[in-house]
Amino acid sequence: MRLEYFEMIDSVSQLDRAAGRIETVALVPMESPVFEGHFPSYPLVPGVLLTETMAQASGYLLLAHLDFRLMPFLIAVEKARFRAFVGPGTRLDVEASLEHDGSGYAVTKAAIRREGKLVADAELRFRTMPFPPELEPPMRARAAQIGLTGLMQPVPTESAPA
Amino acid sequence: MSDQPTDAASSTTFDRVADIIADTADIPRETVTPESHAIDDLGIDSLAFLDIAFAVDKAFGIKLPLERWTQEVNEGKVPAEEYFVLKNLCARIDALVAEKAAKA
Numbered sequence: 642m643r644l645e646y647f648e649m650i651d652s653v654s655q656l657d658r659a660a661g662r663i664e665t666v667a668l669v670p671m672e673s674p675v676f677e678g679h680f681p682s683y684p685l686v687p688g689v690l691l692t693e694t695m696a697q698a699s700g701y702l703l704l705a706h707l708d709f710r711l712m713p714f715l716i717a718v719e720k721a722r723f724r725a726f727v728g729p730g731t732r733l734d735v736e737a738s739l740e741h742d743g744s745g746y747a748v749t750k751a752a753i754r755r756e757g758k759l760v761a762d763a764e765l766r767f768r769t770m771p772f773p774p775e776l777e778p779p780m781r782a783r784a785a786q787i788g789l790t791g792l793m794q795p796v797p798t799e800s801a802p803a
Numbered sequence: 804m805s806d807q808p809t810d811a812a813s814s815t816t817f818d819r820v821a822d823i824i825a826d827t828a829d830i831p832r833e834t835v836t837p838e839s840h841a842i843d844d845l846g847i848d849s850l851a852f853l854d855i856a857f858a859v860d861k862a863f864g865i866k867l868p869l870e871r872w873t874q875e876v877n878e879g880k881v882p883a884e885e886y887f888v889l890k891n892l893c894a895r896i897d898a899l900v901a902e903k904a905a906k907a
Contacts, residue, residue: 716853717850741861742866744856744866746869
């Protein structure tokens with residue numbers, strides 16, 4: 642994670658496009674300017690950044706689901722819960738699943754776990770829109786960098802062999 | 804099942820949709836009528852309409868084709884009233900439900 646650059650997801654460990662599910666990893670840095678204020682001498686990852694982390698995992702899931710035809714933008718956060726403190730140096734397993742594939746919008750459920758224990762979860766809603774032209778290349782580059790692109794196998798169709 | 808929604812079906816659909824709108828957009832239920840225009844009369848913005856669309860999709864097991872509707876309205880092919888006046892919206896929901904049932 643590079644908190645101050647809003648690069649929350651470090652790698653994609655699993656992607657199941659047919660099932661609409663992604664598993665990612667986010668490593669909290671030992672040091673960040675964020676920790677200077679949140680909180681002095683007691684560093685914790687802010688809940689708003691845990692939400693962003695779940696949103697980004699969901700966003701990469703949606704980019705894969707939509708085959709990069711549309712860009713998801715976060716429009717709603719529902720039922721967000723922060724169940725434990727997260728400090729520097731923590732490995733977070735961040736998963737997201739597609740809850741509803743609407744027309745022009747999508748809904749995901751996301752969760753963050755530390756050593757298997759639930760740290761945060763939320764239901765997130767996204768508007769899906771055509772890419773602003775200047776945004777698509779860096780999003781594709783970042784997706785390749787974290788390993789999403791390499792996991793984007795074609796979704797099997799009913800007529801295709803298993 | 805008829806291809807055309809019946810008045811009874813539309814009425815039931817309207818009650819369900821009106822309840823969804825009242826709950827989702829925090830609008831007094833009694834102000835929501837079949838003649839209400841979701842945007843012009845009820846003041847529902849595009850974000851709130853997505854909330855309503857999600858609730859409608861879930862409640863009726865359909866997928867409102869919002870992208871196509873928006874494109875048709877923006878291109879002037881269809882007046883917005885066709886989709887956003889609630890009696891018209893409910894008729895389209897009935898049609899989508901019937902279409903889904905026919906495919907099942």
